[in-house]
Amino acid sequence: MKRAGKYAVLGLAVAAAASVPRIGQAPAPAAALSPERSEICVTGAAPHAHDGAAHSQARVRQGARVAEPGSRVSARVAEQVERELDRQKITGKLLRATGDKKWIHVPVRFHVLHNGTKGKLTKKALKEQIKVLDAAYQGRKGGVDTRINFYLKQITWTKNKNWFKQPRRYEKAFKKKLRRGGDSTLNIYTADLGTELLGWASMPWDYKKNPVLDGLVIHHGSLPGGKIKDYDLGYTAVHEVGHWLGLYHTFGRNYPDQDGCAAGDLVGDTPSQKEPTEGCPKNAPDSCPAWGRDPIHNFMDYAHDKCMTEFTRGQAERMRNAWARYRP
């Protein structure tokens, strides 16, 4: 399937790639955002009910024209986040990716929305999803071991055809009713996200302002053994959890006209990338002047599930650092 048109994926107009600190270097100053990008609006998204405060990142299928359901993220917040994370490096509160004995244990509460016939996931499927999360985050697919593990805490099943069929519209309602736990509890809602969108997630720094919206919404067909061709290995949850733990997309392009090479993910060891990857290319292109071929196997790109294998050490450190700061 060819991409049908431009699509926008909300992220942050983060610092230019050149200012991203490399491993072992001092952090770059956080205020590298150009003022004209101080507020980013996603285009192409259908109107929906929520106020957009907490959504930040999402995953769409190949060929999708929709934007993710977030609406606005201010550069002010992005800068603030980088300052806070940098401060941790200075004060030594950083959780390192390797050589750090501290495990992060994440309780997972699944909330299965269904209409009585569709979407009624089994406990077995949810357990499989946990296994996929553990394998991905513990480096068993090829990347680094982030020393983050997940365990099943609760499952709820809710029959509500509106919630199931229009999760963007009713997000606030079902989260208000179903969400449990504090800032370190991962609430995952499954529903019918339509034909283009695979999932979306809140970022860790959103929690304080809007705890009810914290968590992931993913397509019920994206779980391991699900019905969405090429996206049926459970890596939508892996990708969205990456956002939930503080990662941006590797392609760094946050709206249609933005230069993906200049925008970055603020991780030093992921090469810059101009566009999201489609499908599963044999060879990685080298789309940006900066070092390295496109990270087409990274969980924070958009390739098919079978193509995804890794988080980098820099990503692991960013997630662990964000955890220590926002979800301790």
Ligand SMILES: [Zn+2]
């Ligand atoms: Zn995403």
